[in-house]
Amino acid sequence: MLNQFSRTQLLLGPEGMARLYNKKVAVFGNRRISAVGILKT
Numbered sequence: 480m481l482n483q484f485s486r487t488q489l490l491l492g493p494e495g496m497a498r499l500y501n502k503k504v505a506v507f508g509n510r511r512i513s514a515v516g517i518l519k520t
Contacts (some may be wrong), residue, residue, distance in 0.1 A: 488496055 484496075487499075491499065
């Protein structure tokens with residue numbers, strides 16, 4: 480594995496990573512439940 484985002488890069492591809500990079504992302508969670516939301520601006 481090259482870095483901590485290698486698997487995400489393989490899944491989303493270059494275009495998806497560029498789109499994700501330009502978004503605001505909120506991560507909520509605890510030990511049992513976690514959720515990720517992409518905030519629209």
